[in-house]
Amino acid sequence: MEIVILVVVIAVVALAAISGLVVTGRRKKAAETEEPRTPESTTEAPTRTAEPTVGEEAEAPPEGARRPIEEVGLPEAEEAEAPPTPEAAEAAPELETPAPTAGRLVRLRARLSRSQNSLGKGLLTLLSREHLDEETWEEVEDTLLTADVGVGPTQELVERLRERVKVLGTRTPEELRTLLREELLTLVGPDLDRTVHTETQGAVDRPGVVLVVGVNGTGKTTTTGKLARVLVADGQSVVLGAADTFRAAAADQLETWGTRVGARTVRGPEGGDPASVAFDAVKQGTEASADVVLIDTAGRLHTKTGLMDELGKVKRVVEKQGPVDEVLLVLDATTGQNGLVQARVFAEVVDITGIVLTKLDGTAKGGIVIAVQRELGVPVKLVGLGEGADDLAPFEPDAFVDALVEEA
Numbered sequence: 001m002e003i004v005i006l007v008v009v010i011a012v013v014a015l016a017a018i019s020g021l022v023v024t025g026r027r028k029k030a031a032e033t034e035e036p037r038t039p040e041s042t043t044e045a046p047t048r049t050a051e052p053t054v055g056e057e058a059e060a061p062p063e064g065a066r067r068p069i070e071e072v073g074l075p076e077a078e079e080a081e082a083p084p085t086p087e088a089a090e091a092a093p094e095l096e097t098p099a100p101t102a103g104r105l106v107r108l109r110a111r112l113s114r115s116q117n118s119l120g121k122g123l124l125t126l127l128s129r130e131h132l133d134e135e136t137w138e139e140v141e142d143t144l145l146t147a148d149v150g151v152g153p154t155q156e157l158v159e160r161l162r163e164r165v166k167v168l169g170t171r172t173p174e175e176l177r178t179l180l181r182e183e184l185l186t187l188v189g190p191d192l193d194r195t196v197h198t199e200t201q202g203a204v205d206r207p208g209v210v211l212v213v214g215v216n217g218t219g220k221t222t223t224t225g226k227l228a229r230v231l232v233a234d235g236q237s238v239v240l241g242a243a244d245t246f247r248a249a250a251a252d253q254l255e256t257w258g259t260r261v262g263a264r265t266v267r268g269p270e271g272g273d274p275a276s277v278a279f280d281a282v283k284q285g286t287e288a289s290a291d292v293v294l295i296d297t298a299g300r301l302h303t304k305t306g307l308m309d310e311l312g313k314v315k316r317v318v319e320k321q322g323p324v325d326e327v328l329l330v331l332d333a334t335t336g337q338n339g340l341v342q343a344r345v346f347a348e349v350v351d352i353t354g355i356v357l358t359k360l361d362g363t364a365k366g367g368i369v370i371a372v373q374r375e376l377g378v379p380v381k382l383v384g385l386g387e388g389a390d391d392l393a394p395f396e397p398d399a400f401v402d403a404l405v406e407e408a
Ligand SMILES: Nc1nc2c(ncn2[C@@H]2O[C@H](COP(=O)(O)OP(=O)(O)OP(=O)(O)O)[C@@H](O)[C@H]2O)c(=O)[nH]1
Pocket: 214, 215, 216, 217, 218, 219, 220, 221, 222, 223, 244, 247, 250, 298, 299, 300, 357, 358, 359, 360, 361, 362, 383, 384, 385, 386, 387, 391
């Protein structure tokens, strides 16, 4: 009996020892086959099956997956917001802040370098010659004509220069520069009123109205868009009228300009009556208490009588709600004398009150400023000096002439 009890005890102890060995062996094997974990992988969702298999023990969750409570920050305010839907993004585009308008011409004067080389530097080189004979004066004249200063102003300038150089006797480069600067400035007209009239005259409760006209491709739409930016930069609210109903792309182009600075664009059906779009733009601008309504018209050849008549009608229809405060003629400075012909015809149909000379950055013919003012008796008020959104500058005679005669 005692022997039987002893055998049973030995058997139990032996069994217990064997099962203990098996469990330890399994644990070791599991540890060997487990992949080493990178720090990143600890934050990933576990990929192993959630349920332990027979013979395994439930494992503690990996250390890295747990974060002490103080490390769990609250989501940032913007993170908490739902991302905008494409519709919402379209409805509220990010508004741009246009560059300030003061001193733009000074900042952009390097863009006049072609005019500077041919006009300013060319004249200074000629006037610095020791003997100013007839031939040299003819060259001075040619330089001015080539830069599109125009015949009348060229003759006046040469006469004044001849007189003053004679009085001066010996000339230093600095004296010549001062003399030329003064004479060019007189021709450009330092005292002309170059204000773009965007305000209504008198105590009238309606927006100022600006009509933008010119032939195709001179830069009307671009100028209207840039002008809207100038006005917005100066704190004014603007409504745009897309009265170019011939080209849907022109209205789209204008609307894009407007959207960038938060200005509404009034447009009509393609091929619709431009006068009615212009009328609506002023009406909506008045209802919205806008400060200014800018109306972009379709480009038209000055030689097409029907189109020019239509332009007259646009202006007359707008005037039913009050006078147009500014009529800007956009001229491409690179077209030279042809620009003057256009100017004359447009002035007959709608009273031009200001000129915008575009593309002055791409021409040596900066003298057109003088010629066109002389031709129309209307001042250049704005100049385009590039395709950038803020490359439209108020025209400042001093800065312009300085740029022409300054030392490089
Ligand atoms: N370099 C330069 N390019 C300019 C300037 N102003 C306008 N342009 C460019 O001239 C081209 C014609 O401009 P638009 O504004 O479309 O001309 P538009 O007169 O409205 O043309 P239409 O709608 O066809 O009558 C565009 O490529 C403009 O970027 C400027 O001052 N300098």
